[in-house]
């Protein structure tokens with residue numbers, strides 16, 4: 001197993017949230033890392049894309065902040081979640097942070113689109129051994145559409161999930177349901193078929209597409225690519241669940 005570098009490594013941090021309730025079990029201390037290789041058409045955090053922005057922080061500095069919140073996090077059976085951007089662009093830092101978390105007994109999770117650099121793939125087994133839960137975002141189960149929606153190849157995401165399956169690592173999957181983009185009956189049936197082959201996925205959620213992050217595109221001077229798409233409704237989510245899981 002190739003080791004992640006362990007000397008004084010700093011992470012490039014976009015922001016920290018001390019009371020996350022959607023990024024894993026219990027209350028989460030959420031660290032958003034800077035940098036992403038994806039360019040998802042409906043990204044709500046385009047301000048995390050640039051790799052050379054953000055604040056440099058050491059794992060020790062993050063632990064110091066986490067320690068202050070740990071009493072309520074622990075009592076909720078929560079932990080730390082690293083999100084982004086794409087956290088897997090900073091694997092050495094993740095290993096260094098999660099080693100400290102493991103020493104402290106903190107539950108560790110990573111929220112990822114699996115858009116890591118191919119040359120870092122050999123570091124994944126080490127990171128996996130330090131991570132209690134992966135939350136993997138799947139944008140679509142169709143290769144061509146995946147490239148169109150994200151600018152990245154679906155194969156890498158599939159390989160990453162294959163790695164989790166092979167190691168019997170439990171994981172969650174989330175799918176942002178975007179009306180008229182990735183919600184056709186054909187696509188959802190395909191998604192259902194793909195999911196039925198995932199044995200260690202212990203939680204699947206459709207998340208409704210929303211436009212809360214659109215102002216960030218405007219602020220950054222970027223053209224929002226989906227100006228006419230409406231947010232997904234509860235009814236859309238229920239329909240998607242019915243089709244994906246073959247419910248009446």
Ligand code: SF4
Pocket residue numbers: 036037038039040042043044045046048084085086113115150
């Ligand atoms: S992977 Fe996440 S952060 Fe990166 S572009 Fe897509 S939605 Fe945005």
